Amino acid sequence: MELNVVWFILVAVLFIGFFFLEGFDYGVGILLPFLGRDDAERRLVINTIGPVWDGNEVWMITAGGALFAAFPHVYATLFSGFYLALFLLLLALIGRGVAFEFRSKQAAPSWRAAWDTAIFTGSLLPALLWGVAVANLLQGVPIDANMQYTGNFFTLLSPYTLTAGLAFVLVFTYHGAVFISLKVEGEMIGRARSAGLKTGLAAAVACLTLVGLTYVSTDLFRSLPAGAALWGAVASFLVSYWLLRGEKYGLSFTFSGLAIVLTTLAFFAGLFPRLMVSSLNPAWSLTIYNSASSPYTLKLMTIAAAVMVPVVLGYQIWAYWVFRKRLGVKGHLEY
């Protein structure tokens, strides 16, 4: 297989890992103010992702690094083009990242409320922005013959892209609710379940709308695998919802994760072999060929990824295994 294709797949794998893991991570953050009635409960909700959120975020950082190394033109065009959106994303992630650490260091309720707000906003905004970004990449953005983005921040906002943002927020929130139901004990399980059932319904509506709009606004369905994966995602989501109603939390989480994996697959299959679609002229799109690094760098990075990705997966899975026990408000949680 061509190394350009290998790297397209690797970037897709990194984004799949990112959306799967940070998906529930963001969801937990969004649910924080709603599920935790008092301070101890909010601490409990945070602790469901406490040991792992940072490792999850590295999937995004690695995806960024991989784009830089393998497809530098995409990295350059995307990040300079989506400048203000990225700025907002970074602010959200800064606030969220320090909030996990700072929150417990002072007891004043106003202090804790402020950092809880940072966690909530810092989870909601990235979810929304990633949805908007993904929809824009599928739909196409104004890119000229010199690979320069010629739009502005508001070019990125349309009914289609905003629907995608909303759908991402709702699906991630649902995914987070199912995750919490897996990670806690006692009364909180039921509360997470009912939060999941409420947001899940809204998410299903948003997803179906999004699929419809994707049909109208993009050429994703011209690719059979992409179309199949997208419908598969919707089906997985509904199965997950049905399993959550039946209180089968583990399986429900598996299927909500599968829905996210399939959506990401659909997105990349729909793009292939492009990475950024130009809405001005299809010939100006950035593809895995015209935006790639040299064969030497691609080869080097392929070897590195082939060695490192399984190792990383191994110890991250081990970390989840170490923290597999359910958490309760009365338990001792080191922080």
Next chain:
Amino acid sequence: MSELLLSRWQFGITSTYHFFFVPLTLGLSILIAFMEVMYVRTDNELYKKMAKFWGKLFLINFAMGVVTGIVQEFHFGMNWSEYSRFMGDIFGAPLALEALTAFFLESTFLGLWVFGWDKLSRKVHALTICLVAFASNLSAFWILAANSFMQSPTGYAIRNGRAEMTDFMALLTNPYLLYQFPHVLLSGLVTAGVFITAISAWHLLRQSHVDFFRASMKIGLVCTLLASLAVGGSGHLQAQMLAKAQPMKLAAVEALWETSDSAPFSIVAMIDEKNKRNDFALSIPGALTFLVHNSPMGEVKGIKAMEQEYTARYGPADYVPPVPPVFWSFRVMAGAGGLLILLALAGVWLWRAGKLESTPVLLKALLYSLPLPYIANSAGWIVTEIGRQPWIVFGLQRVDQGVSMAVDAASIWISLIGFTLVYGALALVAVSLMRKIAVAGPVDAPADAAGAAGKGATLWN
């Protein structure tokens, strides 16, 4: 202001801010790993208490390093996209490798360390912090590999209108990297040593938690002394290498305008940048030549000669970096380092004589030396980065050729102001939190947190 100038300000501010937290992460992770390994080996609870207390301060600092680091990674694409296009083939690889080999390791095992005290065996738990320390310093290695290429390119060819990698090993064995990496790693250890020493001094002055801070002080002092001596040595070697790799930077560091066979080392100078001369200089004759060549005779190139050489080689442009900031930053860095060596020497001397705790003057000096490594670290980067101007990649691309074309000034203003304000506010919060924890000393659970929560106090101590 132009997009170029705004982007330069933004990069300067965000990287200085990022590097304000990084050295402590690099050094303190190693010292905490040392403490916990000692705990496993000696079974002495004091070491565990030390690892936990310094670990708390480490975590706040680490969080700041992480969130400011994300900005750095995206920055190249956001503000310097033409640089990313030109250099991505080479520069992207170490960045991706940093994420693959270091960030994943660091963040996953830090989570295990923080939350795993009662879930992992003692040995495995000690291993987690060792891996964090390893990964932090490994990530510094990758970043410096990328930075070293910008300072002194190796293992590349210009093809397809960009720099392409031809030899990865040349990237990793870049002489610039081999001198810069130890210098940065050791600076991290100095920063951590001083950090521990200063906080310990504060408590010893007040006779609080004496056993705990006496033991910490020893570790801090020994680390500061050894690392600051070594950092001076590695800095000296780096300067000698600079004479070959970036003679213009070295000349700017010394404000040496004319090429000389017996170049003086100026301690202070009044620099007249416009007329390219020094109005006054207090200098040691021949000392620079001696430092560079290890002998009293040998040529050190001056700024004017380098300017002519670069103009002939690269075409007409302004190749002289801003001399005064480079000149003075170097002196601030070396001065702060020298002061730390003296302080650490005095500290170790008095400690061996059993008089450290009865010498409040020195304890106070150690306490107030806390800013010195931070000043030295920042000044060091000013020398490195401003001394490289006008190049973004030495000899290959100028800074003005690397800036993003798709980004307008308004956007950069928004992000510049946004980042600066948020960073400033967070720095205040982080420093005040660290101060609070440092002053409280090693307590088992903060009483106020338990009181406000009412129940479940064990959740977050």
